[in-house]
Amino acid sequence: MPPVPAAREKRLVGTSLKMYFDLPSTLRYIDAVSQLSSTASNANIDLFVIPDFITALPSAEKLKNTNVWLGAQDTYSEDKGAFTGEVSPLTLSQAGVRIVEIGHAERRRLFGETDADVAKKSAACVRNGMIPLVCIGEKSKSNIASQAVGMAVEECKPQIMAALSEIPDSAEVVLAYEPVWAIGASEPAGADHVVAVTQALRELVAGRQGRTRILYGGSAGPGTFQRLKDGVDGLFLGRFAHDTKNLEKVIEEMREA
Numbered sequence: 001m002p003p004v005p006a007a008r009e010k011r012l013v014g015t016s017l018k019m020y021f022d023l024p025s026t027l028r029y030i031d032a033v034s035q036l037s038s039t040a041s042n043a044n045i046d047l048f049v050i051p052d053f054i055t056a057l058p059s060a061e062k063l064k065n066t067n068v069w070l071g072a073q074d075t076y077s078e079d080k081g082a083f084t085g086e087v088s089p090l091t092l093s094q095a096g097v098r099i100v101e102i103g104h105a106e107r108r109r110l111f112g113e114t115d116a117d118v119a120k121k122s123a124a125c126v127r128n129g130m131i132p133l134v135c136i137g138e139k140s141k142s143n144i145a146s147q148a149v150g151m152a153v154e155e156c157k158p159q160i161m162a163a164l165s166e167i168p169d170s171a172e173v174v175l176a177y178e179p180v181w182a183i184g185a186s187e188p189a190g191a192d193h194v195v196a197v198t199q200a201l202r203e204l205v206a207g208r209q210g211r212t213r214i215l216y217g218g219s220a221g222p223g224t225f226q227r228l229k230d231g232v233d234g235l236f237l238g239r240f241a242h243d244t245k246n247l248e249k250v251i252e253e254m255r256e257a
C-alpha cells in the first residue's frame with residue numbers, strides 16, 4: 001500500500017499595509033478586503049489584513065461580519081504600565097485583533113528589535129489569545145549557491161527558537177519566512193531556495209503540538225504561490241496586494257494549486 005500523504009494545512013494568506021497608506025485609503029482598502037471574505041472562505045483559505053494601529057478599531061467594525069482576520073503590525077510585550085508610546089497586547093486583543101506581526105525585518109533593522117524582544121512579544125500575543133506571526137529570514141543573499149540554503153536555515157533557526165522559547169508548545173504560531181534581501185524587491189526569492197529553506201524550517205518545528213503554518217513573504221504576488229506550494233502554507237503579501245484585484249488573484253491561485 002502506498003503511504004497516505006500527510007494532510008496539508010489549511011492555507012493562509014494576508015497582507016500588511018506597513019505605513020504605505022493614509023487613513024482614508026486604509027479604510028477603503030479594508031472595505032475592499034472585506035469583499036473577499038467569501039471568496040477566501042469558499043476556497044477554504046484563512047485571510048488576514050494588517051492595517052496600522054490607528055485604524056484597528058474602525059477596521060474591526062468593518063470586518064466584524066466577515067471571516068477576515070484583523071492583524072496588528074507590532075505589540076508591546078507588557079499588558080499595562082508606564083510604557084509611553086507603546087501599544088498593549090491586551091488592548092489589541094480587546095480591539096478584535098487576532099494575529100500580530102512580530103519581528104518584521106523592518107522592525108529589526110530600523111528599530112533595533114532583537115530575538116529577545118521577539119520572544120517576549122510572542123509570549124504577550126499568546127497570553128492575550130492572539131496568534132504571533134513571527135517574521136524570520138536571512139539578511140543577505142549568499143553568492144555561493146550551494147551554501148545559500150544551509151546558511152539561510154542557520155540564520156533563521158535561532159530566530160525561530162527564540163520566538164518559541166517563551167510560549168506554550170500548544171500555542172498556534174505562524175512563521176513568515178521573508179529573506180530580508182527579497183523584501184521591497186522587484187521579484188520574490190527563487191522558488192528552489194524558498195522551498196528548500198521552508199522544508200528545512202518545517203522539520204525544525206515538526207514536533208510542536210500547536211498548529212505552525214509557514215508563509216513566504218518578500219515581493220510575493222500573483223504567480224508566486226504555485227511555485228512555492230511544496231514548501232509553504234501560504235503567502236504574506238506587501239506592495240503587490242495594494243491592488244486588491246491582485247489579492248483576489250492570489251486567493252484564486254491558492255484555491256487551484
Ligand SMILES: O=C[C@H](O)COP(=O)(O)O
Nearest residue numbers: 183184218219220238239
Ligand atoms: O510585510 C510584508 C513583507 O515585508 C513583504 O513586503 P513586499 O511584498 O512589499 O516586499
